[in-house]
Amino acid sequence: MIELALDILSWFFLLTGSAFVLIGAFGMWRLPDFYSRLHPAGLTDTMGAGLVLLGLLLQADNFTVGVKLAIIAVFLLVTSPTTGHATARAALASGLRIWQASGKPHGANAERKDDDT
Amino acid sequence: MFAVTAFAVLIALGIALGRAFLGPTVFDRILAVNSVGTKTVLLIAILGFLTERPEFLDIAIVYALINFIGVVAVLKFVKYGDLAAASRGEDGL
Numbered sequence: 001m002i003e004l005a006l007d008i009l010s011w012f013f014l015l016t017g018s019a020f021v022l023i024g025a026f027g028m029w030r031l032p033d034f035y036s037r038l039h040p041a042g043l044t045d046t047m048g049a050g051l052v053l054l055g056l057l058l059q060a061d062n063f064t065v066g067v068k069l070a071i072i073a074v075f076l077l078v079t080s081p082t083t084g085h086a087t088a089r090a091a092l093a094s095g096l097r098i099w100q101a102s103g104k105p106h107g108a109n110a111e112r113k114d115d116d117t
Numbered sequence: 118m119f120a121v122t123a124f125a126v127l128i129a130l131g132i133a134l135g136r137a138f139l140g141p142t143v144f145d146r147i148l149a150v151n152s153v154g155t156k157t158v159l160l161i162a163i164l165g166f167l168t169e170r171p172e173f174l175d176i177a178i179v180y181a182l183i184n185f186i187g188v189v190a191v192l193k194f195v196k197y198g199d200l201a202a203a204s205r206g207e208d209g210l
Contacts, residue, residue, distance in 0.1 A: 025129035090144065
């Protein structure tokens with residue numbers, strides 16, 4: 001009985017986590033500029049990875065596997081905001097402009113950045 | 118159930134790879150590569166459960182470590198053109 005409940009809970013977490021990972025990927029494909037694409041990337045790293053790892057944790061059959069999964073989860077939760085912050089700061093410091101629907105189009109700025117690098 | 122999750126992560130990996138190829142700026146590519154790294158960690162962990170081999174989790178931990186170091190190193194290289202450069206003033210990473 002308790003095993004069935006754990007299985008159902010773990011399936012729920014795994015499916016919700018996959019949905020979040022997919023939504024994050026689609027957001028990264030569809031959103032207009034770099035700064036808005038940071039948001040779905042963070043979504044994938046926190047909710048997607050967190051829920052998938054939680055679902056796997058409920059399926060772990062011994063203590064070592066659970067500890068390793070917890071280590072992965074903690075490490076992802078520490079490093080992904082750090083890399084997101086560093087990437088955004090580097091883009092801001094290099095003068096990448098924020099996209100505006102009514103203002104200057106993103107294209108001219110993007111071509112300039114591509115020439116630089 | 119693990120197979121469904123693995124398939125979803127694979128589709129997300131493909132989309133993120135497309136963003137990494139299309140760009141348009143170098144920071145879009147770095148962000149997409151970072152996202153591919155996170156999804157790779159998830160995929161390896163799921164594959165370990167799918168094939169009943171929990172040793173795969175050690176590989177997932179190593180991938181998470183390498184992903185972080187690699188992204189920070191690439192960011193520093195893009196900004197300064199030199200991995201050994203000292204960060205200058207307020208806008209350092």
